[in-house]
Amino acid sequence: MAEPALDIQNIRKSFDGHVAVRDLSLQVPRGTVFGLLGPNGAGKTTTIRMILDIIEPDSGTISVFGQSSIQGRAGNRIGYLPEERGLYKKMQVRRVLKFLAELKGVRGRDADKRIEMWLARLSLTGGDKDWGNARVEELSRGMQQKVQFIGALIHEPELVILDEPFSGLDPMNAQALKDTVVDLRREGRTVVFSTHLMENAERLCDAVCIIAHGDKVLDGTIAAVKAEHGGHYVAIALGQDRPSAVGDIFADRSLVNRIDDSNRTVEVELAPNANAQLLLRKLIDAGATVERFELVQPSLHRIFLDTVGATGVEAGMSGHG
Amino acid sequence: MAKLWAIIKREYLERVRSMWYLLSTALAPIFFGVIIIVPMVISSRTKASPDLSHVVILDATGTQLGIRVAGELAGGITGAPSRAIVRAVAPSELAAAETTATHEVMRANDPMLGYLVLDSATIAGKTERYAGRNASSLIDVKEIEGAVRHSLLAQRLEHEGLQASRIKDLTSVNLEMKSERLSDRGREVGGLANALFSYLIAFLLYMMLMLYGQQILRGVMEEKTSRVAEVVISSVSTDTLLAGKVIGVGAASLTQILVWVISSALVFKGRGIILARFDVVNVPIPIPHIGLGVALLLLTFFVLGFTFYAALFAAMGSTVTNEQDVQQASLPVTLLLVASIVFIQPILLNPTSTFSRVMSWLPFSAPILMPLRMTMVQVSWTELAGTLAGLISGCIVATWIAARIYRVGMLMYGKRPTFREMGRWVRRSA
Numbered sequence: 001m002a003e004p005a006l007d008i009q010n011i012r013k014s015f016d017g018h019v020a021v022r023d024l025s026l027q028v029p030r031g032t033v034f035g036l037l038g039p040n041g042a043g044k045t046t047t048i049r050m051i052l053d054i055i056e057p058d059s060g061t062i063s064v065f066g067q068s069s070i071q072g073r074a075g076n077r078i079g080y081l082p083e084e085r086g087l088y089k090k091m092q093v094r095r096v097l098k099f100l101a102e103l104k105g106v107r108g109r110d111a112d113k114r115i116e117m118w119l120a121r122l123s124l125t126g127g128d129k130d131w132g133n134a135r136v137e138e139l140s141r142g143m144q145q146k147v148q149f150i151g152a153l154i155h156e157p158e159l160v161i162l163d164e165p166f167s168g169l170d171p172m173n174a175q176a177l178k179d180t181v182v183d184l185r186r187e188g189r190t191v192v193f194s195t196h197l198m199e200n201a202e203r204l205c206d207a208v209c210i211i212a213h214g215d216k217v218l219d220g221t222i223a224a225v226k227a228e229h230g231g232h233y234v235a236i237a238l239g240q241d242r243p244s245a246v247g248d249i250f251a252d253r254s255l256v257n258r259i260d261d262s263n264r265t266v267e268v269e270l271a272p273n274a275n276a277q278l279l280l281r282k283l284i285d286a287g288a289t290v291e292r293f294e295l296v297q298p299s300l301h302r303i304f305l306d307t308v309g310a311t312g313v314e315a316g317m318s319g320h321g
Numbered sequence: 322m323a324k325l326w327a328i329i330k331r332e333y334l335e336r337v338r339s340m341w342y343l344l345s346t347a348l349a350p351i352f353f354g355v356i357i358i359v360p361m362v363i364s365s366r367t368k369a370s371p372d373l374s375h376v377v378i379l380d381a382t383g384t385q386l387g388i389r390v391a392g393e394l395a396g397g398i399t400g401a402p403s404r405a406i407v408r409a410v411a412p413s414e415l416a417a418a419e420t421t422a423t424h425e426v427m428r429a430n431d432p433m434l435g436y437l438v439l440d441s442a443t444i445a446g447k448t449e450r451y452a453g454r455n456a457s458s459l460i461d462v463k464e465i466e467g468a469v470r471h472s473l474l475a476q477r478l479e480h481e482g483l484q485a486s487r488i489k490d491l492t493s494v495n496l497e498m499k500s501e502r503l504s505d506r507g508r509e510v511g512g513l514a515n516a517l518f519s520y521l522i523a524f525l526l527y528m529m530l531m532l533y534g535q536q537i538l539r540g541v542m543e544e545k546t547s548r549v550a551e552v553v554i555s556s557v558s559t560d561t562l563l564a565g566k567v568i569g570v571g572a573a574s575l576t577q578i579l580v581w582v583i584s585s586a587l588v589f590k591g592r593g594i595i596l597a598r599f600d601v602v603n604v605p606i607p608i609p610h611i612g613l614g615v616a617l618l619l620l621t622f623f624v625l626g627f628t629f630y631a632a633l634f635a636a637m638g639s640t641v642t643n644e645q646d647v648q649q650a651s652l653p654v655t656l657l658l659v660a661s662i663v664f665i666q667p668i669l670l671n672p673t674s675t676f677s678r679v680m681s682w683l684p685f686s687a688p689i690l691m692p693l694r695m696t697m698v699q700v701s702w703t704e705l706a707g708t709l710a711g712l713i714s715g716c717i718v719a720t721w722i723a724a725r726i727y728r729v730g731m732l733m734y735g736k737r738p739t740f741r742e743m744g745r746w747v748r749r750s751a
Contacts (some may be wrong), residue, residue: 052555054732080555086547091335102327103556151552 004158005030005190006051011060013046020046021057022214028192028207030158032186035205036194037300039308041216042195043214045237048163051192052080062161076105079157083164083194085148089137092125093147094162096136097154104155111154122176142173149177153184160184162193166200178204198301208300212308226297231272234279235296239289249282262304265292267302279309324557332669336536337576346577350584355430358592373464374403376453377422377436381412382444389472390439392529396463396640406433421450426453426507435464442467446473455596508743516669516697522619523693525578528661530626531655533574534634537566538651541638541727550731567631574627611696618705619692625712629719631656636723639730646737661686665693672697682708684715722747 006028013021019041028034038044049055051062055077061068065077087096094115101111116125123147124131136144145168152160162181166174181204184191193203195306200209201223209219218225238246250259250266255274261268270276280293298306334534336342341473380387387407395403410418415438435453442448449469455461471492478488518530544550553562580654588595611619637650672694681690681700687708694700729746730738737745 049732054551054554075556078555080552082548082555084551086549088335088549089543089547090339090600095331095335099327099331100552100556102330103324103553105323107323142349263609 002030004028005032005065006034006192007063007066008047008051009061011047011050011057011062013043013050013055013057019214021050021211023060023213024211024216025060026209026216026219028190031185031188032206033191033204034179034193035201035208036192037196037198037201037208037210038211038217038305039196040196041213042211044211045163047211048080048192048194050163051161054079068239076155077158079104079152079155079160081149081152081160081162081165083167085145085168087136087144087148087151091136092132093119093134093136093139094132096147097150099156100151104157106155112158114154116151118154122146122150141168142170145169146176147171149180153180157189158270159190159192162191164195165193165194166197169241198299198304202300208305217307218303222300225300225303229298229303231297232274232276233296233302234268234270234276234292235292235294236266236268236283237264237292238266238283239291241289243287245286246283246288249279249286253284255279260305267296267299269298269302323337325495325561325568328553328557328562328565329569330573331729332540332566333572336570336573342573342577346580349577349581350588353581353585354588354595358588358595358599362596364683369643372404373434373461373468374405375434376405377425377433377464378405378407379415379418379422379436379438380407380409381415381440383409384444384476386439386443386476389476390437393468393472415440423452434461437469439469443469443473519693519696520665520669522696523665523689524662526623526689526692527658529574529623530630531658533570533627534630534654534658535651537570537631538634538638538647540566540570541635542647543730545639545731546642552618554731559731561723563632563635563724563727566635567628567720571624571627571631575623578623592679615695618695621709622688622692622712625709625716628716629684629688629712630658632716632720632723633657636726636730639727640733640738640743642734642737650737657685658689661689664690669697678704682711684712684719687712687715 004027006026008024011021011024012019024043024047033175036044036047050057081123088099091099097115097118098111101107101114106114119132120127124143131139131143136147139147149165152162165177165181169177178200181191181193186245193204205222207219207221208225210217218228220228250256250261250268253271253279255271257269257271257274259269268279270279276295280290283290283293374391376394378387378390387409391403391405391407394405403522410417419436419438422433426433426435433452433453434455438450438452443461449466451462451465453461474492475485475488479485529635543552550562557565584585633654634651637654641647641650664677664680667674668690671677677690677694680686681694682704691700691705691708695705725747726743729749730743
């Protein structure tokens, strides 16, 4: 079997007595899209910085494509988009990209060619204005993010690490980013991204790892995680006028373990040994209009809430990790 | 190595392309030209020296001394008759006469320059007094003092029975001191010109270290606050980034110095042609001879001094995230630089004193004060070698400490670290 793209074994990192990452191990197979999920302060960014050799772990090993040496660990084979984005404001876009390319060992005409290709692909040239000649500070925030994204991919890295790539993106740019991630996977590259947006993770990732408070809570392929954490879940959509008796049915602990009521849709986790048919019958008997009643696997969002716990999530839903 | 080169190139080109750099590089030679050419043009246009005879002489000596002094002050270069008003006053009326003379000096239209008091103490060869608008002009005061001394001497000689024409011959002595500096290379140009030149070199070094040091500090802060540092550090080590920054900015500053020196030398050499356009006769300006050896030494001191200060400024830049903290963060390093510049004057006055020697040895002040001393006086090779060795050691220690602060500081946000915390960073990553 091929060497995994990323192999982390028992890494630990603490800052002034505070443990940021505790004994974390995970493997990312080549050619997969891997999600690193967790609430704020979970240790995602610290883990990513250790993978990139920006900081060293206190203990444990990290190898990228089988290389574990600290010096220049597969550096040119990794592309990185940090969570907090920024570029040299006074520099011309093409010059910034050329510089970032040179830092990754791409030089001369080769770099120029790739820069032109990417600028066109992300619509920064070809319109009314050639933004490649503009200074970074003249660009809108969205355009600056595109430039930074090009900077992370200009050297055609085999492993792309994106830290909270969707934060601050408008829907257009978010879609462009998703498309690019899908393209990268299609090209056989490995993508690791951290996020707290479960919907994106569920749609894009082949496998995920959820960490909280520096600890790994669970990891595996989406299917495996769902199978492992799958209870009996039912997605129910009810008509506008919901009889009051429905509330009593959902409160019946012999039938329903827990609900996640999103107004139009209610995700119900059935109690152990409870029968979905019985629940359906009770709802109809109570006079509710059942528009949808579907046995489903739990959403990643649900699993995340279950595993990380409410306190971690409250902090995490607002921000970064 | 290729990555280091990429960083050097970026730092160098981005700086050299900036409007500030282009303007200061281009305008400075014009400024140098102006300070060389303009004084020569002005001094040649100013035909007469100010007429010092436009004074009131209060003569309380009871002799003809006042009239003699008036004659002595007459004319200047133009040879115009004396405009001095001589008033013979009794010693008891001197105070009242001085008040009147003060009013004459103070009045609005056609004011007198001042008044001169000659009394018994003057006759005794002790004191004379002058009060005037030009009293702080050393040259004017010397001139008046000379006129009085000359007149008194003439009066005494005449009293001893010498003929007036004979006295003039005997007393017309006009001596000028021409000083030369002696060194291993033999005789060199005058001490004053030499000191001025050395001062200029020391000040230029100070200015460049301060200007570019501050630029590095701001550059580092900008990289940190714009978060671009994180992308760069994911591709190169912080040590490489720091080294590339110091070398790139250092190269930009050296380029600027080189342009300045070469263009100033060209203006200096070609000043005859420029002056001819203003119908001004060129006169030789004495500047000390700087051989290749000394030039290389000056370059070495600049490069080492730059490394020392640039590394420290960069380290301080990595500890701040906003403009308000910049001044405070740069203060310790700035103080080291300022400590060097404040000692320029005592060293100019006595470049061979123990104090001067010790100050020129210390790593933080050596880059400025040793070039100052070595262009003024002969400094032995052993002393130079020792200073250079000390400075190199200082550079190694400074960059070692700076690299460690920089490594941690670049990824730290939030409040500015204390010196104690920075000390911990240095120890921890050692």
